[in-house]
Amino acid sequence: MSLPSPEECLHAVQTRDARFDGRFVYGVLSTTIFCRPSCPSRPARPEHLRWFDTPGAAINAGFRPCKRCRPEQTEQSDQILERLSRWLIEHADANPSLDDLAAMGPWSPTQLQKRFKAWLGISPKQLLDATRSEVFKAALKRGMRITDAIMEAGFGSSSRVYGEPLRHLGMSPKSWRSGAAGEQIFFASTDTALGRLMMAATETGVCFAEFGTDDAALLAKLRQEFPNATLRESPARESSELATWLQALSDHLEHDQPRPNVPLDLRGTALQIKVWRFLLGTEIGSRHSYSEVARAIGADKAHRAVASACAANRIAILVPCHRVLSASGSLAGYRWGLARKRALLAQEALAGPALAQATTTQQNVVSD
Numbered sequence: 419m420s421l422p423s424p425e426e427c428l429h430a431v432q433t434r435d436a437r438f439d440g441r442f443v444y445g446v447l448s449t450t451i452f453c454r455p456s457c458p459s460r461p462a463r464p465e466h467l468r469w470f471d472t473p474g475a476a477i478n479a480g481f482r483p484c485k486r487c488r489p490e491q492t493e494q495s496d497q498i499l500e501r502l503s504r505w506l507i508e509h510a511d512a513n514p515s516l517d518d519l520a521a522m523g524p525w526s527p528t529q530l531q532k533r534f535k536a537w538l539g540i541s542p543k544q545l546l547d548a549t550r551s552e553v554f555k556a557a558l559k560r561g562m563r564i565t566d567a568i569m570e571a572g573f574g575s576s577s578r579v580y581g582e583p584l585r586h587l588g589m590s591p592k593s594w595r596s597g598a599a600g601e602q603i604f605f606a607s608t609d610t611a612l613g614r615l616m617m618a619a620t621e622t623g624v625c626f627a628e629f630g631t632d633d634a635a636l637l638a639k640l641r642q643e644f645p646n647a648t649l650r651e652s653p654a655r656e657s658s659e660l661a662t663w664l665q666a667l668s669d670h671l672e673h674d675q676p677r678p679n680v681p682l683d684l685r686g687t688a689l690q691i692k693v694w695r696f697l698l699g700t701e702i703g704s705r706h707s708y709s710e711v712a713r714a715i716g717a718d719k720a721h722r723a724v725a726s727a728c729a730a731n732r733i734a735i736l737v738p739c740h741r742v743l744s745a746s747g748s749l750a751g752y753r754w755g756l757a758r759k760r761a762l763l764a765q766e767a768l769a770g771p772a773l774a775q776a777t778t779t780q781q782n783v784v785s786d
């Protein structure tokens with residue numbers, strides 16, 4: 419909605435015309451307070467007044483809402499959320515907290531978190547992560563609304579893009595440290611070209627894919643990673659998705675089929691998630707040093723932490739930590755043994771281009 423003319427605004431303020439509430443607010447330069455047109459406070463001198471089409475615009479210009487007429491309450495919930503999101507994106511480098519964000523709007527941090535997720539499909543924290551996505555940045559540059567740009571970039575709950583690996587960016591440190599209390603995790607295992615493989619998934623996606631000697635050892639590992647979850651063996655009929663993913667991963671190892679693109683449930687510290695997300699974006703057949711990954715995630719000196727993040731990866735192959743080598747090109751370590759790492763690298767070096775192409779084809783077919 420466009421701002422009425424300055425004359426109309428001034429007249430509305432002088433007559434405290436409530437019909438203009440919601441159409442504009444006015445800021446008072448001498449007090450840096452802003453009001454709705456009908457505010458019962460005595461209006462300041464006309465030369466001290468400034469007009470804004472929304473409360474958000476007044477707040478951005480440095481005015482505070484009047485405690486008497488509560489002009490910020492004329493702002494629609496969606497407008498507030500859009501404004502807060504813009505603010506968050508503009509200040510992403512400073513990594514603002516939920517409290518910082520809540521201070522810019524009318525809600526408590528908890529309320530904000532809830533409304534934000536309902537509106538955008540992701541949390542403010544996840545929006546911060548999304549600001550690093552090139553697709554998202556490009557969409558915003560083209561003038562897209564944030565809700566649309568988020569979908570375009572493949573984030574957000576309503577975007578059911580098949581195989582979008584960044585759809586689930588993990589959970590808050592608090593909930594993963596709780597060991598997945600109250601959650602059900604389904605698991606299944608199979609023999610693959612690289613040995614016995616167990617895969618497990620939450621409602622969100624695959625949270626575990628590990629090699630081991632036998633099912634008992636693998637189950638013990640799964641239990642250790644998610645000590646408070648209810649673990650359930652998954653007959654194919656109960657979690658057919660899991661069975662499909664496990665088969666696809668096995669086919670990938672056995673028959674050079676494309677690496678399956680499945681939803682992931684990444685759980686870790688902020689730095690671990692950054693490292694794993696970086697790995698998800700690496701090309702088949704590519705190789706990266708620990709310090710290269712550290713630079714890429716903006717933590718130049720953290721190559722040791724990167725190495726630990728790779729070692730802590732519990733989703734083999736799908737989060738391709740096997741592509742990270744020491745600076746000299748030696749294999750360095752691998753959670754599931756150097757023989758497996760060597761085999762995976764050799765497979766990718768041989769079949770890289772073909773697999774990359776096949777992956778693209780697969781996605782195109784599904785999105786048609």
Ligand SMILES: [Zn+2]
Nearest residue numbers: 453457484487
């Ligand atoms: Zn007022």
